[in-house]
Amino acid sequence: MLRGGGLLSRPCYPARPARAPAGEPMSKQPITPRDQDYSRWYLDVIAHADLVDSSPVRGCMVLKPHGYAVWEAIKDDLDARFKATGHVNAYFPLFIPQSFLSKEAEHVEGFAKECAVVTHHRLKATPDGVIPDPAAQLEEPLVVRPTSETIIWHMYGRWISSWRDLPLLINQWANVVRWEMRTRPFLRTAEFLWQEGHTAHATRTEAEEEAQRMLQVYRDFCWETLAVPVRTGVKTASERFAGAVDTYTIEGLMQNGWALQCGTSHFLGQNFARAFDVTFQNSDGDLEHVWATSWGVSTRLVGALIMTHSDDAGLVLPPRVAPIQIVIVPIYRADKRDMVMDFVGKVRGLLGRRFRVHVDDRDNMKPGAKYFEWERKGVPLRLEIGPRDVENSAVFSKLRTQDGKFGLDVDDGLADKVAEVLDGMQQALLDAAVARRDAATFEVDSYDALKAGLESQPGFYLVPWKDDADNEAAIKADCKATIRCYPLQGQDAAAGRTCFYSGEPATHMALFARAY
RNA sequence: CGGGGAGUGGCUCAGUCUGGUAGAGCGUCGGCUUUGGGAGCCGAGGGUCGCAGGUUCGAAUCCUGUCUCCCCGACCA
Numbered sequence: 001m002l003r004g005g006g007l008l009s010r011p012c013y014p015a016r017p018a019r020a021p022a023g024e025p026m027s028k029q030p031i032t033p034r035d036q037d038y039s040r041w042y043l044d045v046i047a048h049a050d051l052v053d054s055s056p057v058r059g060c061m062v063l064k065p066h067g068y069a070v071w072e073a074i075k076d077d078l079d080a081r082f083k084a085t086g087h088v089n090a091y092f093p094l095f096i097p098q099s100f101l102s103k104e105a106e107h108v109e110g111f112a113k114e115c116a117v118v119t120h121h122r123l124k125a126t127p128d129g130v131i132p133d134p135a136a137q138l139e140e141p142l143v144v145r146p147t148s149e150t151i152i153w154h155m156y157g158r159w160i161s162s163w164r165d166l167p168l169l170i171n172q173w174a175n176v177v178r179w180e181m182r183t184r185p186f187l188r189t190a191e192f193l194w195q196e197g198h199t200a201h202a203t204r205t206e207a208e209e210e211a212q213r214m215l216q217v218y219r220d221f222c223w224e225t226l227a228v229p230v231r232t233g234v235k236t237a238s239e240r241f242a243g244a245v246d247t248y249t250i251e252g253l254m255q256n257g258w259a260l261q262c263g264t265s266h267f268l269g270q271n272f273a274r275a276f277d278v279t280f281q282n283s284d285g286d287l288e289h290v291w292a293t294s295w296g297v298s299t300r301l302v303g304a305l306i307m308t309h310s311d312d313a314g315l316v317l318p319p320r321v322a323p324i325q326i327v328i329v330p331i332y333r334a335d336k337r338d339m340v341m342d343f344v345g346k347v348r349g350l351l352g353r354r355f356r357v358h359v360d361d362r363d364n365m366k367p368g369a370k371y372f373e374w375e376r377k378g379v380p381l382r383l384e385i386g387p388r389d390v391e392n393s394a395v396f397s398k399l400r401t402q403d404g405k406f407g408l409d410v411d412d413g414l415a416d417k418v419a420e421v422l423d424g425m426q427q428a429l430l431d432a433a434v435a436r437r438d439a440a441t442f443e444v445d446s447y448d449a450l451k452a453g454l455e456s457q458p459g460f461y462l463v464p465w466k467d468d469a470d471n472e473a474a475i476k477a478d479c480k481a482t483i484r485c486y487p488l489q490g491q492d493a494a495a496g497r498t499c500f501y502s503g504e505p506a507t508h509m510a511l512f513a514r515a516y
Numbered sequence: 517c518g519g520g521g522a523g524u525g526g527c528u529c530a531g532u533c534u535g536g537u538a539g540a541g542c543g544u545c546g547g548c549u550u551u552g553g554g555a556g557c558c559g560a561g562g563g564u565c566g567c568a569g570g571u572u573c574g575a576a577u578c579c580u581g582u583c584u585c586c587c588c589g590a591c592c593a
Contacts, residue, residue, distance in 0.1 A: 176593090370554090387552090389552095
């Protein structure tokens with residue numbers, strides 16, 4: 001898609017790779033190498049893996065089956081973790097009365113600039129096409145939810161009256177809309193899918209514990225399932241969620257050394273309870289405002305996944321979230337077809353119950369072409385089965401992240417062996433990501449060192465810091481680095497040190513980085 | 517909203533300067549042949565050249581207007 005100055009021309013999410021020399025079939029077009037142009041590499045990987053397509057509406061993406069399947073795997077795993085911690089799912093409406101958004105002052109300020117607003121309920125045909133019918137204007141405009149705190153707290157006000165109604169632990173899986181100026185697939189889209197947990201508690205302590213508990217759930221999920229080694233921390237006031245008292249975050253570090261906020265968990269204090277007048281009678285008979293949390297992760301996690309593990313050959317998916325964990329590619333000449341396919345059926349039978357297996361039996365493609373396709377799509381393990389393998393009762397195997405192929409004996413605990421191989425890959429991906437992150441994490445104590453470091457070695461920069469929003473803004477304006485968080489671990493190190501920027505006594509250890 | 521660029525089959529583009537029957541590669545469809553790392557041959561379908569006016573015997577091409585998209589900046593899970 002070279003046009004103009006070599007820039008992407010179609011809407012943000014190319015169905016085809018960003019660069020397409022005329023005459024090259026898509027499958028042979030190279031994925032732009034990471035070290036050449038990281039953001040184009042990202043778009044190329046997504047295009048080659050067929051995860052999304054562009055939308056006629058700017059900033060929106062169509063999640064294609066393979067892309068949606070990755071989200072589904074994320075969703076299924078997280079949903080089980082939410083249930084295991086006592087939460088239940090519910091669903092709140094897409095539309096929020098406009099007036100609700102003005103009830104919590106900071107909340108308004110945070111979201112007002114990016115809300116889609118519905119003003120009419122009917123269209124009218126005109127010679128130039130349909131227009132909103134002027135006669136069908138809504139009395140009160142409706143806001144398409146940018147997040148659901150307001151509608152949920154409105155409802156909680158009706159549901160909560162006694163300490164016996166608490167805690168209320170509800171999650172919803174939903175879409176939200178934030179009218180962003182600039183978008184990138186998965187990382188920032190105008191509409192995205194996410195989950196938002198909203199809980200109500202009788203005490204401050206209980207709510208604070210909930211916010212931290214869910215942060216740990218996110219952390220564990222990222223490490224264990226996505227193999228994305230996120231850091232946990234607290235946001236500064238300027239990066240805090242609009243309306244929160246504290247915002248906790250999980251921050252990942254991508255291969256280009258930029259940080260990515262992967263999820264947040266907020267302690268909301270009594271802000272929303274006051275705004276929506278949600279009170280409960282405690283066991284002493286007194287009326288109190290409830291304490292709240294909210295927490296969410298979104299389809300942005302797919303972006304984190306892509307940018308953490310993928311390589312110049314395309315998408316790499318950890319086995320636990322791979323929609324297809326094993327692809328079987330049969331190889332045969334016409335006279336051997338039945339023999340090979342019978343054996344393929346046997347192997348599928350041995351593996352199909354424990355793994356997500358796909359048999360690629362298309363007969364208009366050569367095996368080699370299939371290999372490249374499934375590698376681009378990030379399938380962790382490929383089994384090649386030809387006449388020779390049938391005779392040996394074995395399969396020829398290739399792991400997405402390893403050079404070389406290896407044989408696996410079909411009659412001797414194949415499924416266990418495959419499980420071992422996939423677990424090994426899952427672990428290897430995490431180890432590699434941790435190693436990359438650690439190699440790109442630095443501790444400096446002067447601002448010059450931060451600025452120089454960000455240029456030569458982008459990454460996480462840990463510094464002693466005196467909490468100060470003005471200085472934070474000045475640094476952001478100067479070198480684009482922001483405080484990703486005050487890490488939960490290691491804050492003791494700030495004691496007795498001076499701020500790397502102001503020279504005043506440090507209050508925190510701060511993690512700086514350039515971020516998406 | 518400020519600055520830059522682009523709109524031609526599904527995709528990537530040529531053609532526009534210098535007006536004269538709308539093209540190529542890839543993909544798609546059909547047939548034959550092939551299959552242990554990106555197959556080959558033959559054939560077919562597919563575009564009112566973003567839109568609206570104008571100039572002209574004749575407009576993808578020239579003129580005017582307009583819309584949309586992309587990039588950089590301000591905003592952001």
